[in-house]
Structure formats: C-alpha cells, structure tokens
Amino acid sequence: MAVRAGRVLVGAAGRWCGRRRVAAGRGGARTGRGGRVRSAGLERTGRRPRGEQLRDRPAVLAVPGEGTRAGPGRARPDRSPGDRLRAGRGGARDDRHGVDHRRADRHRSADPRPAPTRGRRRRHRRHDEVASRAVRHPRHFLPRPPVGKQNELGVTPMSEDVSAWYNELVFKAELADRGPAKGTMVIRPYGYRIWELLQEQLDQRFKDTGHENAYFPLFIPQSYLQREADHVEGFAPELAVVTHGGGKELEEPLVVRPTSETVIGEMYSRWISSYRDLPVLINAWNNVVRWELRPRIFLRTTEFLWQEGHTAHADEADAMEETLKMFGVYEEFARNVAAIPMVAGEKTPGERFAGAVRTYTIEGMMRDGKALQSGTSHYLGTNFAQAFDITFQDRDNEVRHVHTTSWGMSTRMIGGVILAHGDDAGLVLPPRLAPIQAVLVPIGRGDQGDASRAKAHELAGQLRAAGVRVHVDDRDASPGFRFNDWELKGVPLRIELGPRDLDAEQVLVAQRVGEVDERGRPVKEAVGFDALATFVPERLDAYHDQLVARALAFRDERSGPADDWATFESLVERGFAAALHCGRTVCEDDIKARTAATPRCIPTVGEDDDGPCVACGEPSAYGKRVVFARSY
C-alpha cells in the first residue's frame, strides 16, 4: 500500500486533496472533519518545501492562458436544462429564470424572510417551468411529469440534448459507471470488451511495424518531470503527487505518471550507447493519471487507459519517419476499425504536446459537430535526449543525442465511437469493435419457443465457427423489449427467429443502421438457414463500409472553407471550418473567446494556400489552411 495515508497534492492550485478517509469516515465526522480541513489549510501555507516549484508554475502560466471566456450571451443549445427531468420537457426549462434569481438573491442577502417561492431547492426547477403562470403558489399548479415507461426506457434523444444522451447511454448500455472517487470510471464488461478489441487490433499493427511491448512504472520521481522545461509546464497543473508512503513522508515526492516520457528517457539513457542499439521501438499499454477538474466518462477522466509508444532513433529523418508512420497507423485504424474518417494533420504550436517539436493528430467529427482528438504522434527532437542524456556513439565515433518519438491512443477513443456513430436509439457500434456482432432473438412461446431457441443456438454455433461474435438472447422478455435493448447497445445485426421463420427455414436480419420502413423500423431481410453463416460476415463488412460512408458524408456536410468571418462563425457553430490563420497565439485566443473554436490541425491533405487571416487579416502562416472547430 504505497499510498497509504498518503496525501495527494494536486495541480496548479496547490490544493491538498484526496485526504484518505478510512472506511466509516463519515461517523464522528463533524469535529474531526473540521479539524482536518483546517489543518490541511495550515499545511498548505505552512509547509511548502517540495511541491513548490510545480505548484507555483501554473500560476505563471495562468496569466497568458485563455483567461477570458465566451461572452455571456453564448447560447449552448445542446446542454441547457440538465439530464434529469426528461419528463416535462417541452416547456421553458431554462434554469436561469426569474425564480432562480430570486433564490439567489435571497441567499446572497441572507434575508430571513423567505421569498415567495421559497421551498426546497429541488423543487425550484419545477417553478421554472411554470414561472410565468404561477408565481404565488406554484406548487398547486405544477404539472405532474408524465410518469411511465417512456421515462425509464431508452435514452434522451441525441437530437434533443447530446450531453444528456451521452451520459445516459454510457450507463444504460452498461459501458461504464462512475467510480467512487471523483473523476474516476469503472469500465464494465461490455465497455471493456470494446477496449480489448481495440487493443488487439491496434497492438497487431504495432507488432506489424516492428514494435515490442514493455511496462514502465506508475511512480515517477518528481524531479524527473522537471528536467524538461516545456514538459513540466504542460503537465504541472494536472499532476497527482504522492507525498507519503509506508506511513512516512517521502524524501522526494512521487508523481503518478501523466505519461512516461521521463521514466522511459531515463531507461533509454541506460540502454542506448551505440548506433547499433538503434532504433528502440517500444510500446506500453498502461494507465495514466491527469487530474481532471471537469471529468466526463471516456472523454476526460482522471485516470484512463491508453497505449504509449516510445521510440529512439539515430537522426531526425528516421524519427520523423517513425512519427509519421504511427500517425498513419492511427488514421488507418480509426477508419478501418472504428469506422471514423479522421481529419489528420499537424498541430499548431499552441496545441502541441508539452515537450514536442511537432505533433500530429487525428481529429474525428462527433455527431454534434465537435471535434475529438483521437490519437496523437509526436516528434520530440532531442528534447528528452538532452534532458535525460540519451546519447549514442555513431559510426564516425561522434557522440550524439538520439531523436525520440511518442504516440498514443486512449480509452477516449471509445467515447469517440459513441459520439461519432450513435443515434437517438442509442449506441451504434462498428462491427470490428462490437463485443456482439450479431444477436439472435428467438421468438415464440411454448413448444414453438423451444424450437426457436434450439434453432437459434444451432445457428449461433455455425456463426461462431465462421468467426462471428454472436449472442443468443434467451431472456424471458417480449421480443419488442429485446429488440430495443440490443439497439440501445449498438449491436450491428439482429437476427430474428420465430415460428413462421422455422417453417420457412429462414431468419430475418435487421441492420442497426440502414434502410427503414415508414414507421422508422429497420427493413428486415429474409436469409435462409443454409446461407446465414456466409451472409453474416459479408454483411458485417458491408455494414462497416456503410458506417464509414455515413460518417464521411456527415463530416463533409458540416465542413467547408471559411474565407470570411461570418462564414467561419456559422461553420464552426456546427462543424469544421478550414481557414487561413496568422498563427499568432493572441489571435487563436481571440477566436476561441468569440466562437469557442480552436485550431484542431493543419490537414496533411490540404493544398498550399495563403492570404489574410480569417480573424484578424494579418498574413497567414503555415502555407495551408487550418481546420478550426469546437472540441471536446
């Protein structure tokens, strides 16, 4: 128990948090708790020794950082009213209506006289809905929320509220749950299987390109991070630092790895001495911790799983080739496995990885038009080689620094899959990542039910033999329930098998996304028993291609060149804008403040272009257009 009783120092603010509470901590709390908080405060000011540098740094950083944020008027249609209270939608649900203000005022002025609408806080939301008609005694006029199945089944339609849709879906599809500590997640079996499938297929690509897996430690001496100036600066605000272990304060605090460049740099310096040792091509599958102030499952959690590749090369050309090769692997993987067509390109200096010379990224478009950075590949130059003294003797007897690269893809990709393909009915999983590619739903009662089930299992065996991940849903639930359930879970193909089908020696196949009838239900296709085992694998491949095409059409429909500010603003409101930009940080900040959009990358496929900056009119930089978007 290395961290037993340890305090964890977090980030920029220099807050001490994560005070470990021994089970039952709540009892006897009051005094003990108050005491604790106070003493924590004392510690913070009183004892500064170790974290000092790290803690102070961000304060400096904070100044040039984008301090200003969007104007007050920025409407955020996609995330207003909150994810509960799906009943009663349709009314004005703005939380910032009159009643709220009164409440706020009351709190501020500490007026003992309750405002007319006083009452328990949780009721106020209701007030909002009817504020206009019932101010005095709102309770009597509250509409009862429509109670019933609608409220518990399915998810809030994505078209209505993407945020709520995403949160509900992650839970209801049993992908993940929130962990007990803030910002942590539990990845449930169905979600973890997606990760395993992603790992398998990505790892194979790493092996195919000559890489080997290894493991490096979770704890890093704090001083290591400080050796590379940009690196510290970049990560200081999100570090978790262990100050105690084995019941004692540590000589030197340990940082929980936010990434492993530093430890790996240290090891490479020991392992590399000759040009004959190069290149070193290593990958690690592990977890990392980056303290998150605003977590979101899969997209931004304090701890997440990923893969980090770290390679060392004799010269820049070799290292750049590696950087671009792995960048290419990610782009290809995203398209061929996750069915997401990415905008691939180089990051602008402001968006570069801390410590990198060049950073390449793949950016996917989510169904709300926002971009998600889904994988990055960095050329680190000799920055880490110098910091960690990674040198080798070359053919000509000269001692040189190696050139290093690093590249990573994380569990965030699962969030990307959810957000890039999902729809109102729930998840849409690309077949190569789907834990269940085809679900067999036997229908019928009594003897007929038995016959359907038996046949379903028999067919499942044939499909398994054909390499299909298949599941028979035997549950004692109505067919409609089961159909909806598997649609929520994103299974690509549903195979129905009832009494009528048994007679006809066929099944009905419904595709999760595809042609629908006038009621919006999938058009079902009859397939003979004999043909099923060859039909399904082919159909899965075709389905994958359909998903890619759909995502591409969606992306293209929401992307375009922006040659003037008005076009830029409207494009970025719902998608990607390719614009000329001056490259100045102040200008990027200004754009971000005005539109919430940031430069995502300079696409590699972009053609040479120059002219005035879309925002400020200064001459453009980069020689190409930059893609801007709102992002996750």
Next chain:
RNA sequence: CGGGAUGUAGCGCAGCUUGGUUAGCGCGCCUCGUUCGGGACGAGGAGGUCGGCGGUUCGAAUCCGCCCAUCCCGACCA
C-alpha cells in the same frame, strides 16, 4: 479555484410552503401464473441512517445554522 444547482429505496421522483401516528409513487428487482413477430399483464413480496452534524420544538424529511458530497458552466487536457 470562480459561477450555478442538487442530495428522500438500485434509478427517476412526490411529500417540505402550513412540523404531528407506520415517509409515499413509477421503473427496476424477487416469487407464482398468464404471455411472446417492436419496449406484455395480474397477484403477492423485498428494499429507506430522508447526505452529515448541531440547533429550535412536547415532536423535524419538513424550520434554522454549519459541514460534506455530487452534478452543470468556466479555465486545463488524450
């Protein structure tokens, strides 16, 4: 850390304004029976320290104070 909310059964909520016997409802869960081609039905049943502590009171889920936690928005980020 700034701004805004919320805490009552696994989930979603009512009850609180005006304190008063045993805290309700829907979904889910368990049992039995009937059901099964797009979210079935009936009958039984289990499940609650009302976030915590303190105060006011004969009496607190309800009134008052403090604290804690979580969620949303902002700054950071894969």
